[in-house]
Amino acid sequence: MLKDKLTQLQNEIASAKHITYLTGAGVSTHSGIPDYRSKGGIYDGVAMPPEQILSDDTLYNAPEQFHDFVMNNMYFPNAKPNLIHNKIAQSCNKNGQLITQNVDGLDKKAGNQHVIEFHGNLYDIFCTKCQKSFTYDEYKSSYIHQQDQGIIRPGIVLYGEAIDQTKLMQSVNAIQNSNLIIICGTSFVVYPFAQLLTYRNPSARVWAINKTPLAQDAGINAIIGDALDVFSQLEF
Known part of the structure; x- marks a missing residue:
């Protein structure tokens, strides 16, 4: 079943016009953070x-x-981007956008030129x-x-502070203009980040690659497992 889902996701990545990634701390744990x-x-x-x-x-x-x-x-100044950062960077530089909750700067270190650091750096x-x-x-x-x-x-962004409005609007725009959305390494419960999905095009496909199921799972195709293992089997 996992193999079938991976094949399906790979096909959707290959045919997608614009991909938006929504990532969290589970991506950077593989870099020792x-x-x-x-x-x-x-x-x-x-x-x-x-x-x-x-x-x-x-x-x-x-x-x-x-x-x-x-x-x-x-x-963690000595941390380095891992395979997930690198593959997402490769995908975004081709036809995508990354919106990340992470504040460690590793996505930019990976060479990703299309990063919105939702919570800053x-x-x-x-x-x-x-x-x-x-x-x-x-x-x-x-x-x-x-x-x-x-x-x-x-x-x-600290508790008690608002999200930068420019980043918020850029994020909403990216979600609206994507036909494939991939959520990775986040429990997806922190708002307003988790609210971004409500702005998606109804026809957009949504995938979640996570160790645990998301609380909001309506219309989301889930691959439950280690993101590093999943991304190692995907081509971008």
């Missing part, structure tokens, strides 16, 4: 709820605590007071901009 909520994930064993530790409130009112958490739990680091950019190494050494005492932060 933990996901969020599973055992061993970045929230595992953390006393403070993620909605609190990764909030704009903590960033501004307890910046040292915020800085310690992201540095110790979210940055950890390496887009800047001073909240003057907007000056900083490198990872500079941020690692201090979260205070010495020239104006502004708080330095990564350009990721």
Whole structure:
């Protein structure tokens, strides 16, 4: 049965005019980056709820605590793109678009020229007071901009902050103009990311490649299994 589904998906990839990929942390786990909520994930064993530790409130009112958490739990500067990143990049550069929840920058490292980083990028680091950019190494050494005492932060969407409207509209446009949508490595429960699917063309085919079934499964063709194994058998 799995072989039949893979053949069907391969045929749809080959005939698709435009493919949109929706990805999450399950893609980057194969690059050694933990996901969020599973055992061993970045929230595992953390006393403070993620909605609190990764909030704009903590960033501004307890910046040292915020800085310690992201540095110790979210940055993996030596991580490299894996086969999934590479194959999605190959597909997107041909006729597709990637909308990712991941903030690790690995899709761009893989050479993907059509990436919307829905929740931002950890390496887009800047001073909240003057907007000056900083490198990872500079941020690692201090979260205070010495020239104006502004708080330095990564350009990721925190709890309490809105999604960038330009990225939101670009994402909606990509979904609307695709005749094939592939969801991979995400539980697909975080909003508004999970809401993007509602904008799809009714005739668009939707596939999910995941270790577990999605909560919203109406009209979705599911391949339950390891995404790395699945993508290793697909050609783009």
